[in-house]
Amino acid sequence: MTRRVIAFAVLWLALLAAGAYRCYVFATTPGRAAPAPVTWPVDSTLPRATATPTIVMFAHPDCACTAASLVELADLVAELAPRPRVLIVFTGAHDPRASANWDTAGRIADAIRLRDDGREARRFGAQTSGYALVYDARGIRRFAGGLTGARGHVGDNVGRRAAAAALRGTAGEPSHGVFGCSLEAE
Amino acid sequence: MPDLRRQIYDDMRQRVHRQTDRMFLWLFLAQWSVAIVIAIVRTPWTWSGAQRSIHPHVLAAIFVGGTLCALPALLIRVYPARAITRHVVAVVQMLWSALLILVMGGRIEAHFHVFGSLAFLAFYRDWRVIATASLTMAADHLTTGLAWPDSVYGVANPEWWRFLEHVAWVAFEDVILLVGCVRATREMSDAALREGVLQQTAATIQRKVEDRTQLLEETAERYRLLVENTEAIPFEYDVVARQFLYVAPKAAQMLECDSAELLAPGALEVVAHPLDRAAVRAAIGAFIDGERSASAPIDHRMITMQGRTIHVRTFVSSHSDGRIRGIMLDMTHQTLLESELRQAQRLESVGRLAAGVAHEINTPIQFVSDSLEFTREAVGDLVQIVAIQQRVLDAMRAGSWSTTLSDSAAASAEQAELPYLVAELPRAIDRALDGTHRVTAIVRSLRVFAHDRREMMEVDLREAIESTLTIARNEYRYIADLELQLEPVPLVSCVGGEINQVILNIVVNAAHAIGDVVAESGDRGKIIVAMRQIDESVEIAISDTGAGIPEHARNHIFEQFYTTKPVGKGTGQGLALSRSVVVDKHHGSLTFESASGVGTTFRILLPIAQPPEPVSSAA
Numbered sequence: 146m147t148r149r150v151i152a153f154a155v156l157w158l159a160l161l162a163a164g165a166y167r168c169y170v171f172a173t174t175p176g177r178a179a180p181a182p183v184t185w186p187v188d189s190t191l192p193r194a195t196a197t198p199t200i201v202m203f204a205h206p207d208c209a210c211t212a213a214s215l216v217e218l219a220d221l222v223a224e225l226a227p228r229p230r231v232l233i234v235f236t237g238a239h240d241p242r243a244s245a246n247w248d249t250a251g252r253i254a255d256a257i258r259l260r261d262d263g264r265e266a267r268r269f270g271a272q273t274s275g276y277a278l279v280y281d282a283r284g285i286r287r288f289a290g291g292l293t294g295a296r297g298h299v300g301d302n303v304g305r306r307a308a309a310a311a312l313r314g315t316a317g318e319p320s321h322g323v324f325g326c327s328l329e330a331e
Numbered sequence: 332m333p334d335l336r337r338q339i340y341d342d343m344r345q346r347v348h349r350q351t352d353r354m355f356l357w358l359f360l361a362q363w364s365v366a367i368v369i370a371i372v373r374t375p376w377t378w379s380g381a382q383r384s385i386h387p388h389v390l391a392a393i394f395v396g397g398t399l400c401a402l403p404a405l406l407i408r409v410y411p412a413r414a415i416t417r418h419v420v421a422v423v424q425m426l427w428s429a430l431l432i433l434v435m436g437g438r439i440e441a442h443f444h445v446f447g448s449l450a451f452l453a454f455y456r457d458w459r460v461i462a463t464a465s466l467t468m469a470a471d472h473l474t475t476g477l478a479w480p481d482s483v484y485g486v487a488n489p490e491w492w493r494f495l496e497h498v499a500w501v502a503f504e505d506v507i508l509l510v511g512c513v514r515a516t517r518e519m520s521d522a523a524l525r526e527g528v529l530q531q532t533a534a535t536i537q538r539k540v541e542d543r544t545q546l547l548e549e550t551a552e553r554y555r556l557l558v559e560n561t562e563a564i565p566f567e568y569d570v571v572a573r574q575f576l577y578v579a580p581k582a583a584q585m586l587e588c589d590s591a592e593l594l595a596p597g598a599l600e601v602v603a604h605p606l607d608r609a610a611v612r613a614a615i616g617a618f619i620d621g622e623r624s625a626s627a628p629i630d631h632r633m634i635t636m637q638g639r640t641i642h643v644r645t646f647v648s649s650h651s652d653g654r655i656r657g658i659m660l661d662m663t664h665q666t667l668l669e670s671e672l673r674q675a676q677r678l679e680s681v682g683r684l685a686a687g688v689a690h691e692i693n694t695p696i697q698f699v700s701d702s703l704e705f706t707r708e709a710v711g712d713l714v715q716i717v718a719i720q721q722r723v724l725d726a727m728r729a730g731s732w733s734t735t736l737s738d739s740a741a742a743s744a745e746q747a748e749l750p751y752l753v754a755e756l757p758r759a760i761d762r763a764l765d766g767t768h769r770v771t772a773i774v775r776s777l778r779v780f781a782h783d784r785r786e787m788m789e790v791d792l793r794e795a796i797e798s799t800l801t802i803a804r805n806e807y808r809y810i811a812d813l814e815l816q817l818e819p820v821p822l823v824s825c826v827g828g829e830i831n832q833v834i835l836n837i838v839v840n841a842a843h844a845i846g847d848v849v850a851e852s853g854d855r856g857k858i859i860v861a862m863r864q865i866d867e868s869v870e871i872a873i874s875d876t877g878a879g880i881p882e883h884a885r886n887h888i889f890e891q892f893y894t895t896k897p898v899g900k901g902t903g904q905g906l907a908l909s910r911s912v913v914v915d916k917h918h919g920s921l922t923f924e925s926a927s928g929v930g931t932t933f934r935i936l937l938p939i940a941q942p943p944e945p946v947s948s949a950a
Binding site for chain 2: 157165
C-alpha cells in the first residue's frame with residue numbers, strides 16, 4: 146500500500162509540475178506584434194490629440210485577458226493630470242458593443258471607444274489584444290506594448306510603468322511584451 | 332492514570348485530526364468547484380481573431396485543481412489522522428492559494444486565501460502543520476517571486492526585502508495560530524485529564540454497581556431458595572385483574588397443578604372452595620379497607636386440580652395499587668391432627684373420668700344387686716309358703732285335712748314374715764329398676780359426651796350440659812355443690828362432642844380450683860352452671876368458688892401447654908383447645924372473670940347459627 150501511495154504521490158507531483166509549467170508558459174508568453182509606426186500614421190482615422198499625449202489600445206471584444214489590460218489602463222490614466230486622450234479600438238468583424246470588454250472600457254474616464262475592421266490595427270502593427278501605443282502631442286511614438294505583466298494578470302508591471310512614463314513625457318522603456326488573445330486568426 | 336490520560340489525549344487528537352481531515356476533504360472539493368466556476372465565468376475562452384478555444388485557466392481549474400485534490404483525498408482515506416496526511420493537506424492547501432490566485436487573474440484580494448488557509452489548518456491543533464504550510468508558502472513565494480515577481484509582489488521590480496515582508500506577515504499570523512494551537516493542545520490535555528478522572532470514577536462506580544448487583548442477586552437467590560423451600564407459600568395477587576402475579580412453586584405442588592395454571596387470570600376462583608369463595612373475597616376486601624389486621628389469618632379450603640379438598644391458612648401482609656401480598660400455609664395435615672387431638676382429648680377425659688363414672692355406676696348397681704338378692708330370698712320364702720299351702724290344699728281335697736297341717740302352714744307363713752315380704756318385694760323391684768335406669772342414664776351421658784360426630788349440627792345444649800355434668804360428677808360431688816340455672820334456649824349449631832369437651836374442661840378446672848381451697852377445711856364449694864340466650868347467641872357461664880386465677884397467669888391460660896396445676900394433674904392443653912373450639916371453629920368467644928379468693932367465671936358465647944363452615948379467622 147505504501148509503495149502504491151508513493152508511486153501515486155510521484156505521479157501526482159509530476160502532473161502538478163507539468164500543469165504549473167503550462168500555466169506559467171501560458172501566462173508569461175507574450176503575443177505577436179508587428180513593428181509599430183514611429184509617428185502617427187497619416188492615413189489613420191483615429192482622432193489623435195494635439196495638445197496632450199494620446200494612448201491607443203487595441204482590444205479583442207471577447208478576450209478575457211484584455212479585461213486586465215483595461216483595468217491597468219484605467220488605473221494608469223486615473224493617476225495622470227492632465228488626462229491624455231484615450232482611444233480604445235475594438236478590432237474584429239462583429240459588433241463589440243454587447244461584450245464585457247466594451248462595458249469595462251466605457252467605465253474609463255474620457256475614454257473613446259471605437260470600432261475597427263482591422264485596418265487601423267494593421268496601420269499600428271497591433272496583432273494581440275491589449276496592445277497599447279503612446280504618442281505625444283506631436284504624434285511621435287513613445288511606447289508600444291502591453292500594460293500587464295502576464296495574460297490576464299492585474300498589478301504593477303514594467304509595461305504599465307513604461308506607458309506611464311511615456312505619457313508623462315519622462316524616460317522609460319519604449320516597448321513591452323503584450324499578453325492577450327490574437328486579434329486575427331493565426 | 333498517566334497512561335489513561337495519555338490514551339484519552341491520543342484518542343482526542345485522533346478524533347480532531349480525523350474531523351479536520353474530513354473537513355479539508357470537503358474544503359478541497361469546494362475550492363475545486365469554486366475554481367472551475369470562477370474560471371468559466373472570468374475566462375471561459377481564449378481567442379484567435381474570431382476563433383475561440385477553451386481558456387487554459389478553465390483547463391487548469393479542472394485538471395490542476397483535480398490533481399491537487401487527488402493526493403490528499405487518497406491519504407485521508409488510506410492514512411486518516413496520520414502526520415503525513417496532515418502535512419500533505421497543508422502543502423496542497425497552500426498550492427490551492429496559488430491556483431486560485433492564478434484563475435482570479437492575480438487579484439490582490441485572492442492572496443487573502445493564504446491567510447484563510449493557515450487559519451483553517453490551525454484546526455489540526457498541530458503547530459508543525461502550520462510550519463509546513465508556511466514553508467510551502469515561502470518556497471512558492473521565493474521561486475515565483477524570482478521567476479515572475481509582479482505576479483507575487485504586484486510590482487515588477489520589488490525591493491530585496493519584499494519577500495521578507497510577505498513572510499513576516501505570514502509569520503505574524505503563524506504566531507497567533509501557534510499560540511492558539513498550544514492553548515488548544517493544553518486544553519485538550521486538561522480535558523483528557525478530566526475525562527480520565529471521570530472514566531476512572533465511572534469505572535469504580537461500575538465495579539461497585541456490579542458488585543452490589545451480584546450481591547443483590549445472591550441475596551435474592553438465597554431468599555428465594557429460603558422462601559420457596561419452606562412450607563410457607565408467598566404470593567402476590569392482583570385483586571382487580573384477579574390474577575396471581577407471583578406465587579411460590581410450592582403452591583403448584585400443593586394444588587397438584589402447573590405453576591403456569593396458577594398464574595392464569597381467574598386461577599384463584601378455580602382453586603378456591605365454592606363454599607369459601609365469598610368469605611375469602613370478603614376477608615381480602617376487609618383487609619384492603621383496613622377493617623382487618625395483617626396478623627389475622629384467613630382459614631379456608633381449596634380444591635386441588637385432582638379434586639382433593641385441602642385446608643389453607645392465608646396471611647395477607649400488605650397491599651398497594653390493588654395488589655395484595657402474603658403467604659399461604661397448607662393446614663390440611665394440621666387440621667386433621669387437631670381434630671384427632673380433640674377427639675383424643677375427649678377420650679382421654681373419658682378415660683380419666685372412668686373411675687368416677689364407674690363409681691357412679693357402682694352405687695345403683697349395688698342396690699340393684701341388693702334388691703335382687705332380697706327379691707331372690709323373698710321369692711324363695713314365698714315358694715316355700717306356696718308349697719306348704721299346696722299340701723294343705725291337697726289334704727283338704729283328699730279329706731285328710733288336720734289342724735296340724737294347717738298349723739304348719741301358718742307357722743311357715745309367719746316364719747317367712749309374709750306381710751313384710753308382700754310389702755317390701757315391690758319396693759325392691761322398684762329400687763332395682765331405678766338403679767337400672769340410673770345406670771342407663773350414665774351410660775347414655777357417656778355416649779352423649781363421647782359424641783363422635785365432627786360436623787356441625789343442631790344440638791340441645793341443656794342435654795349436653797347435663798350429660799357432661801353427669802360424667803364429671805365424681806370430680807366435684809365430694810367438694811362442691813352443683814347449681815344449675817339453665818334457661819330454655821334454642822338448638823345451637825355446633826359440634827356437640829367438642830362443646831361437651833369444653834364444658835367438661837371448665838367444670839373439671841372449677842372442681843380442681845375448689846378442691847385446692849376446701850382440701851384442708853373440709854368445707855364445700857359451689858359450682859354454678861348457667862345458660863341463657865343473648866341476642867343471636869347462647870351464653871354458658873360456669874362459676875366456681877375457688878381461689879381464682881393468679882394475676883400473673885391470666886394472660887397465659889389460653890396458651891398451649893401452659894398450666895398452673897402440678898405435674899400429672901394438668902397438661903396445659905384443655906383451655907387452649909377449648910378456645911380453639913369456641914373461637915376458631917364456632918366463631919364464638921371464651922372469656923373469664925376472676926377474683927382472687929372469690930372464684931372464677933368462664934363464659935362461653937356461641938352463635939346460634941354458624942356462617943358457612945369452615946372459613947374462620949382468629950382476629
